[in-house]
Amino acid sequence: MNSGRGALLFIALACVGATGCASYEERMRSARRAYYDGDLDRAVELLEEAADSPGVDRHVASLELGSALLTAGRYARATWEFEEADNRLEVLDYTSVPLEDLASFVLGGEMKDYRASPPERVLVNTLNMLAFLGLGDPEEAAVEARRLRILLDRTDVPEDELYANDFAWALAALTFEAAGDREEATDAWRVVPGSPLADRRLTAGALAEGERAGTVLVVVQRGKVPVRREAIYLFPVGDGLHTLHVPTLVPRASSFTGAQVAVDGAALGEVPTLFDLGAHTRQRFEREFTRLLAAAVIQAVPRTVLTESLREQAVAQADDEHKPAVEALAWIASFLLDLGLAQLTPTDTRSWSLLPEAFHARRLNLPPGEHRISVGLRGARTVDLPFDVTVEPGRLTLVHVATGPHEGWRPLPAARRRNLEGRPEAEKALEILEAAAWWREHIRP
């Protein structure tokens, strides 16, 4: 009777634990839905609520809000949001932070304020530059360009990543040019000498004698960056079945594969890709995964030891008559309890999800006057967006498009578990978990 009661209590505990909290994706669903369905006012309203609330999402919601405001052309408000984010956002680099911190932040991370990844941190200044250029204030945009340069100089970002974001460097160079900071512009162009944005040749029309061209910068944020979801891996340890909870990246389909531009009705061709953020994010995640798995093991050890211990106690206390039934119940209960305990420290799946898959940009050097710039989004769907701009000599005018509100909302695809068989890091993880269970059983029963 005692053993039956113990097993029932064990199952009750497991069921209570298994009722998890809403994930970041669920908490942000309404705002994302409004954004991708084109209701930017509603998206901004919902994101403002999230950014103003004292919860753990406020910092990441502030980044999402900045993106939504930039897309909506509410540049002044966007600059304010990005500046706030710039001042308070802390960075967590999964590729270099100690494993214990990684376990604490990433695998129990939704309990704490959001920490941005280094590429996200760089994009705060990049998007703020765009917002200030949208406001027609190149001097303030140049401040963001300097902040970006200082950030890249100071952070321990590997060199291949430091220069991966050609778009940020080229935008900084163009911004310095627009602000009249020639030396700083020259320094920034040195990093990206072959950038299409460096082209100063007249794009269309002709200049009158003594007339100076103006510049139109067309920027297209295309698609949706991959986002994090939790993947659960099952591991047999001892006689029980246990779980490892690891964030994984899920891709999100886009309706558009590229963008084209025309000036005053004359087609000029593609707006080239300057930064494939999606590919960069995936490459980075590949480098992070081994450490994430190791951190997940660190977090799983106490959970595994506890649930195995409870399962063994329940079985040991059962009388012979009920033993087979108690063994089966205890096996189920220990698995549920393992899942439930993991839900108490949910995996951090927060990320700046309104970022694009890729940044496209093209520089148009045009004679002063009125011009119609047409941006055509191409792919499974076609959307043509006209912009009437006034080009002034020596000045930079921004035409900014984000495909997000034209994409349409789709639910996130399920997290796909990677095949870990044969992967040395997975075998090592299993060894650690087995060693922990053995240690508890034999050394410190």
Place this chain on the structure above:
Amino acid sequence: MRTTLLLSALLALAACSGPYFTRGSDDPSIDEPAMSVRLDREDLRVAMEQWYAAFNDSAFVKEIPQRERKIAILAIENDTSEHIGSALRNLIELVETHLVNDRVFQVVSNDTIVADAIAQERLRDLGDSVDPETVALLGKEFGIHYFVHGRVGETAEKTRDTRRIQYFLFLKVTEVATTQRVFQLQIPITKQVEG
């Protein structure tokens, strides 16, 4: 009675929550603390006082001919990584206000110069020095004898929990006729944030 007490307590609690607003004239101490590493009114006041004292004591002001006293403040370039553009625009206004009230100089306001499209374009590209064409334009179009321009640079440093910015504000006075710099002052301002 108990209900009344409870309601009073709740009302008192409600009264204690929410934002508080204070007028600077009622409590001048609210202007004193530094709230960020940017430039605030106190920084501008101190900078202005230093500049004004040095400027008035300079040989340039003491020896300036009576007929050549038309001056303008062109621009103070922000070469820092802080958004201090609006503070610098206020500083230009402060300098102008002092010069106007002193009656030593005739001041052509910055707004007048910026309203001129050609001058505005030239001033936007203004670097550390002013090119001869811009100087000629200032003399010809606005009859200016002297102009003030400057820049703010920085040395920014950061440790684990402290960030310090050392600003260097350079203000220069140039004679239009000769393009010679007749007065120059460097004003240091340091701001720090901890935690």
